[in-house]
Amino acid sequence: MKVNKRRVLRFAINGVMVFLISLLSINAQGTSPNIVLIMADDLGMECIEAYGGTSYKTPHINKLAMQGIQFENCHSQPVCTPSRVQIMTGQYNVRNYTRFAELDRRQVSFGNLLKKAGYKTAIAGKWQLGKEEDSPQHFGFDTSCLWQQSRQRFDSLRHDTRFSNPVLQINNKVQHFINGEFGPDIVSDFICDFIEENKKEQFFAYYPMLLAHYPFVPTPDSKDWDPKSMGSLINKGDPKYFADMVAYMDGIVGKIVAKVENLGISENTIIIFTGDNGTEKLIVSMFNDKEYPGGKTRTTDNGTHVPFVARWDGKIKANTKNSDLIDFSDVLPTICEIANADVPSIIPVDGVSFLPQLLDKKGNPKKSIYSWFSGHGDLKRLKEFARNKEYKLYATGKFYNVKNDFYEQRPLPLENLSTQERNVYKELKKTLSVYKHARTKK
Structure with missing residues (x-):
C-alpha cells in the first residue's frame, strides 16, 4: 500500500494543532488572573502627582499609573461606609444602605462571588x-486582618487604636500590639504574606487601607515617630503629618507591587488603586498650581472625585488615560468579569463593567452616574443626584454646571437653559427616575 506522505504530514500537523488548542483552552479556563484591590482611606485624586497634585510625593502610584491605566473621572461616595457598601456590592446606596458602620448581612459582596468562583480571598485593613x-x-x-471589626476605634483611655501599637483582629482574634508596631505595616504584611502563600492559586486580596485617615500622626519614617505611643488622644491629630502619611501610604503600595513582581506573577495579576472618598476638609493641597481643599462628607467634586489606576502586565496598555465616567458600583461587575465569576441575576447590580476600557477598547461607558447619599441613613439629610462629567442635577431640582461652578454655588436658572443644557437636564432627570422604585422598596 502506497503511503501519501503529504497527507500523513498534514494529519500529524492538524493533530498537534488540535492538541495545542485544547491545552490553551484548558489553560484559559483555569487561569483567571489574581486581583489586588487597594483602597486608600480619605484620599482624593488631588493628592496624587499623576493627576496633577504637587503637595505630596507619590512615586509608586505614579509608576503604577504609567505602567497601566489612569481613569480621570472616577467617583466614590463622600464618606467611607457608603463607599465601602457600594464598591463591595455593586449597588447604589438607595438599594441596600442601612446605617453608618454596617453592611446589611443579606447582601452579597465581591468576596462572596469570587470565593464561589474558586478564588482564595483575603481582606486586611x-x-x-x-x-x-x-x-x-x-x-x-x-x-482577615482588620481594624474596627468588633472593637471601637478608641481604647478605654480614648487612644486611637489604628496606628502606633494598634489593636487589630486577625482571623477574628483580637490582638493588642505593644512593641512599637505600626498598624499599616501589620496589615500590609498580612496582604503580602497572603499573596506569597497563594502565588500558585487564584487569589483576591482586598486592602482597604488605614492611611491616610486622621488622626494625623507621625509614621515610622517621621523624625518624631514615637514607638512607645499607644495612639493619638487628639481626634484629628496635627495636619502637618498628612504629607508623611501620604508618603508612607505610597510606599506601602510600592511594597505590594514589588511583592507581586518578585514572585513573577505580574502578568497574571491586576493591581488596582483607588481612594474611598475625598480628602479630609482640614487638608488643603495644591492641584494644578491652585489650592484644592479636601471635601470629605460633601457631594461636591472634592468629596467624590478619587484616583483610580490599574496595572496588568501584558493586558493593560501602559501609560493610558481614560476619561470615561465610572463610579464604585462599576467595580464589582468589572472584577467579576475579570475573574469569570458569575453574578446571580437576582442581584440588582447598578454598575457596568469597564473591563473593555481596561483592555483599550471602547466598552459601554455610562453617560451619567447616580448617587444616593446619607452617611447615617437619615433621610432628612439625604442628598440625591445624577451627573455627567460637566453637569449635576439634584433631586431637589437644583442644576449645576460643576465644571464652571466647582463649589455648586450658582444653580442654573431652569427657565434660561440653553438647548444643550435642557437636553442634559432631561437626561439626568431620567437617570433620577430610574431609582424611584428602589427608593419606594426601601
Whole structure:
C-alpha cells in the first residue's frame, strides 16, 4: 500500500494543532488572573502627582499609573461606609444602605462571588461594616486582618487604636500590639504574606487601607515617630503629618507591587488603586498650581472625585488615560468579569463593567452616574443626584454646571437653559427616575 506522505504530514500537523488548542483552552479556563484591590482611606485624586497634585510625593502610584491605566473621572461616595457598601456590592446606596458602620448581612459582596468562583480571598485593613465576629467570613473572605471589626476605634483611655501599637483582629482574634508596631505595616504584611502563600492559586486580596485617615500622626519614617505611643488622644491629630502619611501610604503600595513582581506573577495579576472618598476638609493641597481643599462628607467634586489606576502586565496598555465616567458600583461587575465569576441575576447590580476600557477598547461607558447619599441613613439629610462629567442635577431640582461652578454655588436658572443644557437636564432627570422604585422598596 502506497503511503501519501503529504497527507500523513498534514494529519500529524492538524493533530498537534488540535492538541495545542485544547491545552490553551484548558489553560484559559483555569487561569483567571489574581486581583489586588487597594483602597486608600480619605484620599482624593488631588493628592496624587499623576493627576496633577504637587503637595505630596507619590512615586509608586505614579509608576503604577504609567505602567497601566489612569481613569480621570472616577467617583466614590463622600464618606467611607457608603463607599465601602457600594464598591463591595455593586449597588447604589438607595438599594441596600442601612446605617453608618454596617453592611446589611443579606447582601452579597465581591468576596462572596469570587470565593464561589474558586478564588482564595483575603481582606486586611479597615472594616467598619458590622461588629459580628464572623463578618469578614460571612462576606466571603477566607482570612482577615482588620481594624474596627468588633472593637471601637478608641481604647478605654480614648487612644486611637489604628496606628502606633494598634489593636487589630486577625482571623477574628483580637490582638493588642505593644512593641512599637505600626498598624499599616501589620496589615500590609498580612496582604503580602497572603499573596506569597497563594502565588500558585487564584487569589483576591482586598486592602482597604488605614492611611491616610486622621488622626494625623507621625509614621515610622517621621523624625518624631514615637514607638512607645499607644495612639493619638487628639481626634484629628496635627495636619502637618498628612504629607508623611501620604508618603508612607505610597510606599506601602510600592511594597505590594514589588511583592507581586518578585514572585513573577505580574502578568497574571491586576493591581488596582483607588481612594474611598475625598480628602479630609482640614487638608488643603495644591492641584494644578491652585489650592484644592479636601471635601470629605460633601457631594461636591472634592468629596467624590478619587484616583483610580490599574496595572496588568501584558493586558493593560501602559501609560493610558481614560476619561470615561465610572463610579464604585462599576467595580464589582468589572472584577467579576475579570475573574469569570458569575453574578446571580437576582442581584440588582447598578454598575457596568469597564473591563473593555481596561483592555483599550471602547466598552459601554455610562453617560451619567447616580448617587444616593446619607452617611447615617437619615433621610432628612439625604442628598440625591445624577451627573455627567460637566453637569449635576439634584433631586431637589437644583442644576449645576460643576465644571464652571466647582463649589455648586450658582444653580442654573431652569427657565434660561440653553438647548444643550435642557437636553442634559432631561437626561439626568431620567437617570433620577430610574431609582424611584428602589427608593419606594426601601
